[in-house]
Amino acid sequence: MLIEALKNHWHARQMTKRSWCDWDYLVLDIETTGLDAKQDKIVSFGWVCVQNGTIDLDSARHIVLEGAEIGESVGIHMITDSDVALLGKKQESVLRYLRQLLRKRILVMHHGPMELGFLKQAWQEAALPAFSVSWLDTLAIERTKANRNQQPIVEGGFRLGESRKRYGLPDYDGHDALTDALATAELLLAQAAYQGVDCRLHDLNQMGGGRTRLVSRLSL
Amino acid sequence: MAALDIPEVQKFMASVPPFSSLELAQRAQLLHGVSMLYVRQGQTMTLEGDSATVHLIRRGACEIRTPKGGLVDQIADGECFGVFSVMSQNADGLQVVAMEDSLFYRFEKARFLDALASNEAFGLFFEHTQHNRLRKLSRRQNNELSSPAFQLSMPVTQIMTRQLIQASPDETVQAIAMRMTDARVSSILVLEQGRLLGIVTDRDLRSRILALGGSANSLVADVMTESPRTLSPDALVMEAQTLMSESNVHHLPIVDDELKVVGMLTAADLLRHQELSPLLLMNQIHRQQSVESLAQVCKQWPTLIINLVVTDMKPADIGKVLATLSDSLIKRLIELAQQQFGPAPMAFQFLVFGSQARRDQSLGSDQDNGLMLEREPTNDESAYFTALSEFVCQGLALCGVRLCPGNIMASNLKWRMTKAGWQQMFSTWIKSSSPNALLNASIFFDIRCVYGDDAAVDELLEGMQQEIEKNSLFLATLTRSALAAKPPLGFFRSFVLESSGEHKNQLDLKHQGLALINDLARLYGLSCRTYRVGTLERIEQAIREKRMSVDTAGNLMDAWEQLNELRLETQSVSWQTSGKASAYLDPTRLSPLERKHLKTTFSIISEVQDVAQQRFLRGYS
Incomplete structure (x- = not known):
């Protein structure tokens, strides 16, 4: 058992030394009814996958959850009750789908604590097998980079749009989950490109990555 | 779900010809299997393997080059490359170099070929693109010119340093000196809330601290050179060179429209990129001591222009390069004239009109110019300006800038006036209601100051604008x-x-x-x-x-x-x-x-x- 674990650990360490392109990623953005993972609900998921260092647009998904209470947040997200009625999916089935995709991919978010908080909460309430997910946070990467370069960044400078500007990425008007997921994916590509041709996952991970265990409260 | 359901992708495709001309279903088909990639400035892509397909630039700029480095085309947002590799296996081995950090859509080859076959207008568009590039390519191969001219015409953004080393005004010189040493740079930018306040160079530290026995705790604000000279990102290398040699500085911060510093250009950067440029015509112009030797140097002028055309520089940029050259030539001639006739008895401005003012000269443009004098000259003073402008205009003619057939030249007494005189002249034109009178005067409305303090000319122009409004x-x-x-x-x-x-x-x-x-x-x-x-x-x-x-x-x-x-x-x-x-x-x-x-x-x-x-x-x- 121990040897097996050590072997896995060693294997994982070796893997992080490979080029970041050798890994697959799922870049996720979720829209919620508010900021508190305990009280607020997920309204929609948007994601897009990255492989061989390029964004695979066919993998893009935009899923609006069934029965999400929307109310005040409509102004920000532009999702209406009719969208939910028309496209609504069950949260649990979406999480199942997501889990399947994430088994072989690294989760990428801009400002991870928010997405991770909601995912953890959602997992607790769902009857899903526990699992550990490795993640990268493009905001954390951006912050580390600024610190290393001793470049003070003004307030709000780490927001998605502002971060993108530093890499010459275009302005995107929309702020639905899918647009933000795509925008984050492009940011990831740019950040990796700026690390140089030999950018390793290890480098990105050190700048803003981690591993989180998602557990269900309902024992399975 | 398909790529077309992503709003930003959909919006972009609908705005870019020829993709915009595709029907929705065709566009959706084409977008199957599209991926996006990001390439950093300076990186080269060979269109082989996975890359041997059509790419559309979402944001950025690229150059298409022959394997030997010859420029075939320059493209930017909304334009495609890789068409060759899809249509004819890229027999010429073209390469694509990113001139800016660029974001691309990469199409699947088979889908792209389907779209070409199913939509005639779409196919025609790419045939045209390919035809154009072939034409440029063949021209390129017929003209085995090295590309010195290209060096001058590069935008400064291509050779500037983007890694900025910054300080705030309330730091000590010791702190910034350490940072400069760490980063191995010879200058540091002083910023406050992102705004450029000044610059501190090695030279400043030497002359303003060390040489004066100043303290290591002196504040940056007291040592820096305030509001240093800057250039905009679209300036050409040539302009940077002119500015550096004219104002005797070695560091130019590159500042964009929003006053944000985007880069730093040093004399060393320029030097590194000059090795291929034997013909810094401009430097030569600065060094010549006589009209005859200037004329000799200017014989290279047509060749230079042809080089610029051959290297496919944009016409607007060719205009800029030529204007910078003609301006230097005029300045040098005025300096030589003053060596011969003595310093001018009063301040004056040398004005250029027409194409030189508009910066769109080409081969064989003639000269249109005049003088603006500080005050009414006495007879002696008038004789001085006659001699000076005769010297300059004839000098220009010897250097290949033809005399103006309409005699609109500073050597003509009529076009040497005080500011009031020019104001009067413009006023007459503006109040005249005869289109014929204006036909001959229109080139005067294209006006630029090449020598002397341009504030007076700006006032003249302001007055002119106001008069037009009335x-x-x-x-x-x-x-x-x-x-x-x-x-x-x-x-x-x-x-x-x-x-x-x-x-x-x-x-x-x-x-x-x-x-x-x-x-x-x-x-x-x-x-x-x-x-x-x-x-x-x-x-x-x-x-x-x-x-x-x-x-x-x-x-x-x-x-x-x-x-x-x-x-x-x-x-x-x-x-x-x-x-x-x-x-x-x-x-x-x-x-x-x-x-x-x-x-x-x-x-x-x-x-x-x-x-x-x-x-x-x-x-x-």
Whole structure:
């Protein structure tokens, strides 16, 4: 058992030394009814996958959850009750789908604590097998980079749009989950490109990555 | 779910020809299997393997080059590359170099071929692109020129340093000296809330601290050079060079429109990129001690222009390079004149008009210039300026800038006036209601100060703008004069060619094409509150001040670029074959597609003329 674990650990360490392109990623953005993972609900998921260092647009998904209470947040997200009625999916089935995709991919978010908080909460309430997910946070990467370069960044400078500007990425008007997921994916590509041709996952991970265990409260 | 369901992808595809012309279903088909990639500036992509397919630039700029490094094309947002590799296996081994950090859509080869086959307009568009590049490629291969000229014409953004080392004004010099040493740089930018306050260089630390026995705890604010000279990101290497040598600085922060520092350019950066550039004509001009040796140096001028054309520099940039050169030439001639005749008895400005003012000279442009004097000269003083301007104008002629046939030159007493004199002159033109009077005066409205303090000229221009605003009739008269000439397009969209003489069956690209656009731009430019002198700048200003719709303006700018490119090519060919820089073109020498393009260009001019008539002549005609 121990040897097996050590072997896995060693294997994982070796893997992080490979080029970041050798890994697959799922870049996720979720829209919620508010900021508190305990009280607020997920309204929609948007994601897009990255492989061989390029964004695979066919993998893009935009899923609006069934029965999400929307109310005040409509102004920000532009999702209406009719969208939910028309496209609504069950949260649990979406999480199942997501889990399947994430088994072989690294989760990428801009400002991870928010997405991770909601995912953890959602997992607790769902009857899903526990699992550990490795993640990268493009905001954390951006912050580390600024610190290393001793470049003070003004307030709000780490927001998605502002971060993108530093890499010459275009302005995107929309702020639905899918647009933000795509925008984050492009940011990831740019950040990796700026690390140089030999950018390793290890480098990105050190700048803003981690591993989180998602557990269900309902024992399975 | 497909890529087309991503709003930003959908929006972009719908805005870019020829993708916009595809039907929704076709577009969705094409977008299957699309991926996006990001490439950093300077990186080269060989169109092999996975990359041997069509790429669309979402944001960025690239150059297409031959394996030997020859430039084939420059492309940016909304343009494609890789068409060759799909259509003809990229037999020429073209490479793509990112000139900016760039984001691309990469299409699946099979989908792209399907789209080519199923939509004729779509296919035609790429055939045209391919044809154009082939033409440029063959021209490239026929002209084995190294690319010194290209060095000068590169934008500063290509050689500047983007890693900025920064300090705030309340730091100590010791702190920043350590940071500079760590980063191994010779200068540091002083910023406050992102705004550039000043710069501290090695030299400053030496001369303002060490040499004076200053303290290591001195504040940056006390040592820095305040508001240093800067350049905008679209400046050319050549301009940077001029600015550095003229103001004797070695560090130029590159600052964008929003006053944000985007890079730093040092003399060392310039030096590194100059190895291939034996012909820094400009430096040579600065060094010459006599008119004769200047004339000798300027013999390289036509070759330089042809080089610029061959390396496919944009016409607007060629104009900039030539203007910088002619300006230096004039300045050098004035310096030489003063060595001969002594210092000037009063302050004066050397003004240029017409194409040099607009910065769109080409081969064989002639000179149009004048002087603005600080006050009425005495007889002796007048004699001094006669000698000086005679020296400069004849000097220019010896250097290949022809004397003005209309005698609009500083050597003509009539065009040496005080500011009041010039004001009076402009006032007369502005109040005149005869289009004929304006026809001859219009080049004076393209005016730029090349020597002397330009504040006085700015005042003159401000006064002129105000006077124009008060005399609404002026713009109407100017419109009549601008619309007197029509593009050479017949009723059935055939070219109207010269019917007799030396240029029988040819088109005059300059007088029947470009001049009309310059006239329109001048008209719109003068209707704006802010004075601009270049044709493209005037059109841009007209957009900003909402005198012209973005579409119309965009079309007109494209038309100008296209005609200018064609003119420069025609002139280069004519210069190489006959020694004359003729801008006459035999349309049968163009491919059918090029002819079609040229006709469209002329019809755009016609359309904008109609719009101008509506705007400025309503109620007067």
